[in-house]
Amino acid sequence: MIDSLLHALVWILLVGGAAFCVIGAVGMLRLPDFYTRTHAATLPDTLGAGMILLGLMLQSGLNLPLLGEGASLRIGDGNTLVTLKLLTLLLFLLATGPASTHALVKAAYARGIRWNQASPQDDSSDSKHADPD
Amino acid sequence: MYDLPPSPQSLSGKETGPLLIALVVTLSALWLLWSGIYDNTLILGLGACSIAFVVWMTRRMHRVAEAKAGYTLGPRLITYLPWLGWEIVKANFQVARIILDPKLPISPRLIRVPVPQQTDLGRVIYANSITLTPGTVSLDLRGDGLLVHALTHEAAEGVLSGEMERRVNRMERPS
Amino acid sequence: MYAAALLGVLVTMVIELILASRGPTVFDRILAVNTFGTMTILLIALCGYHFGRPDFMDLALIYALLNFIGSVAVAKFSRFGNLARDHRRHASGEDPNP
Structure with missing residues (x-):
């Protein structure tokens, strides 16, 4: 019973994560300019990767020998080390994803990449950003 | 090759000692946890070299103060x-x-x-x-x-x- | 189960390749390559399970490290045209690029 429930949950997480990856890529195809595309690119980076890695973590599961050899707490495949590595991978992706996105967007802004659609409503004081090129 | 400027929150040499020890302990624990090999001298030696390199880089970049903030902010x-x-x-x-x-x-x-x-x-x-x-x-x-x-x-x-x-x-x- | 997720990831990678070749600016291309890298990490992790070799997780971790350093380096290079910027001269953090 608990196993089939876990299996269903892993299914949902894996397929949902893959769906978010595809939606993000489709968004990058459809959105009109660079800055809006970065919004679509965060979808695979956050929930896409998050759901897939969470699903794999549930699948690899835990194996904690709480009560000695015979009576350990065992979930899924019981591969604790792989689960820890997946958790590290997820935390690392969530920590570095925004950093690299920000570095890229800041570089684009400094180089004066502009909106190619109707200009968005600009509330900031330095809206008259000079085009360096 | 340029040294980064010290951050405004730089600490004096006396304060960095415990922080560097905490950094070494954290890095050693992570290395042992992920490698899963405890009886190969070469692998353990390489781990020690990596930890020494990271500590040296952290000192050189004057970023030990950020490590301190990390330890207090973590929980x-x-x-x-x-x-x-x-x-x-x-x-x-x-x-x-x-x-x-x-x-x-x-x-x-x-x-x-x-x-x-x-x-x-x-x-x-x-x-x-x-x-x-x-x-x-x-x-x-x-x-x-x-x-x-x-x-x-x-x-x-x-x-x-x-x-x-x-x-x-x-x-x-x-x- | 893994095959379904693998299919989604591969479709995403194909779209990212199209985006990387379409551009139009260099930053669009870097953005596409960055997401492509994230998809590669997921692909390695899923392949490890699909082929029953969870040791692939180490490769995924290494790839995540390389991907981050690579995209930050390319973003920095496309902004400054130089990877070893003199921090003493620009210590105030202002933009040396006019």
Whole structure:
């Protein structure tokens, strides 16, 4: 019973994560300019990767020998080390994803990449950003 | 090759000692946990070399003070991260709905939000949280202002409402 | 189960390749390559399970490290045209690029 429930949950997480990856890529195809595309690119980076890695973590599961050899707490495949590595991978992706996105967007802004659609409503004081090129 | 300037929060040599020991302990624990090999002298020696290199680089970059902030902030992240995770999930579904809408109802705008955080680490956490949430990207952090590009009016309002700002502030200065 | 997720990841990678070749600016291309890298990490992790070799997780971790350093380096280079910027001269943090 608990196993089939876990299996269903892993299914949902894996397929949902893959769906978010595809939606993000489709968004990058459809959105009109660079800055809006970065919004679509965060979808695979956050929930896409998050759901897939969470699903794999549930699948690899835990194996904690709480009560000695015979009576350990065992979930899924019981591969604790792989689960820890997946958790590290997820935390690392969530920590570095925004950093690299920000570095890229800041570089684009400094180089004066502009909106190619109707200009968005600009509330900031330095809206008259000079085009360096 | 250039040395980075010392950060404003640089510590004196006396204060860095315990922090460097804590860094060595953390790195050793991570190495032993991930390698899973405890009887090969070569592998353990390489691990020791890597740890020594990281400690040397941290000192050379004058970034030991940030490591200190990391150790004090770490436990407080436990209450912040679940809230941030739920916000990210909600924002993901909103952006996915916008992308799949045939009319593509976007209204991009650029807003400037204040950054009241005191420490560099608090500012980075705030800017990273904004970027991590789909629908908002932090463009430029300069002085006490943060330039944010938002995909829709709702996303911009979400940042301007300032709940994330309050939570990062509270995490930075609990009391 | 893994095959379904693998299919989604591969479709995403194909779209990212199209985006990387379409451009139009260099930053669009870097953005596409960055997401492509994230998809590669997921692909390695999923392949490890699909082929019953969870040791692939180490490769995924290494790839995540390389991907981050690579995209930050390319973003920095496309902004400054130089990877070893003199921090003493620009210590105030202002933009040396006019």
